[in-house]
Amino acid sequence: MIDSKAYAAFAPDKPLKPHTIRRRDPRPNDILIEIAYCGICHSDIHTARGDWGPTAYPCVPGHEIVGTVVAVGRKVERFKVGDLAGVGCLVDSCGKCRSCKSDEEQFCEKHIAFTYNSTEMDGTTPTQGGYASHIVVKEDYALKIKKGAPLERVAPLLCAGITTYSPLRRYNVGKGSKVGVVGLGGLGHMAVKLAASMGAEVTVFSTSPGKQRDAKKLGARHFVVSTKPAALEAVAGTFDLIIDTVSAKHDFTPYLNALRNDSTMVLVGAAAEPSEILAFSLIMGRKRLAGSLIGGIRETQEMLDYCLKKKVFCDIELIPASRINEAYERTIRGDVKYRFVIDSKTL
Ligand code: NAP
Ligand code: ZN
Ligand code: ZN
Secondary structure (H helix, E strand, O other), X not given: OEEEXXXXXXXXXXXXXXXXXXXXXOOOOEEEEEEEEEEOOHHHHHHHOOOOOOOOOOEOOOOOEEEEEEEEOOOOOOOOOOOEEEEOOEEEOOOOOHHHHOOOHHHOOOOOEEOOOOEOOOOOOEOOOOOEOEEEXXXXXXXXXXXXXXXXXXXXXXXXXXXXXXXXXXXXXXXXXXXXXXXXXXXXXXXXXXXXXXXXEEEEEEOOHHHHHHHHHHOOOEEEEOOOHHHHHOOOOOEEEEEEOOOOOOXXXXXXXXXXXXXXXXXXXXXXXXXXXXXXXXXXXXXEEXXXXXXXXXXXXXXXXXXXXXXXXXXXXXXXXXXXXXXXXXXXXXXXXXXXXXXXXXX
């Protein structure tokens, strides 16, 4: 077993604190990664605080992981010591079901081994995430990262990047598409950058008027303050796709109204409480309300290669581990530009 320094949540209402976890010795198909950086996703906060249901404490969050391979099992083929590697939101799946066979391991029908607050395929061994110095993962669930990219700005692509890339591709966003992005946080700022890089005309819907300048710099053409009903009314019927990244309960109706006929609003934000919608919001204009969960390993690799080629990276604030709790509070307040990333050397 390998001792790994970490930061863990011990209770929903207590700050995270330093902790030591034990990683398994690499099996024949495993790689051992020394983590360099790990992003702070709002899902980490939902989980650490038990928003989505009971969390298994102590819980080490973190699923935007990048680092260097420091050991490989004897059957490993794709990685060697010294290579860069990434780990996203899942670390294993059955590999045999319909979803796994179609490269959508995030929907594995048998068991999805999420990176933390989950279990390995045995159904009992807890998984622990990337607020840690090391992680052991099967090579098939690790991503290749070419050298030369700013690694701390690559880390959040492993969740914020793939979660927004996947629906943009699925709904065929391209030159001239009119895309709305609701909420300008970690996911939102990547949705803006990625949609703009694909040629879309992007509008940000935000509750924070102070983010307007940033939105334009990130690649948005328009900015709508979503707390102003008249501003929402003015864009009714104009969007081909809306990606909603909001982390808290809110009304979907103004955004459904903003869609063109036969267009789709995709929820990626995962508020803990249900929202009500009126059937007429969908019936009128034959609109669709959909969801999307991260992406499979193949698509995550495709996204990383795309971002490195196009130089689409995250805008981040690098912090030492001692500031994780402060970063949580600031993220909840929407005061994040636009992703906190932990410098793992400081654990
Ligand atoms: P984040 O950085 O905190 O960004 C969320 C943004 O939503 C905020 O910056 C804010 O933007 C807006 N917002 C927050 N509270 C709001 C409220 N009460 N009403 C309206 N807008 C509000 O979070 P994130 O890391 O991007 O994650 C966003 C959500 O996606 C979380 O729920 C997370 O769990 C979920 N998620 C889902 C997936 C998936 O696979 N589906 C993957 C990762 C994360 P403005 O200031 O611009 O209004
Ligand atoms: Zn995430
Ligand atoms: Zn499966």
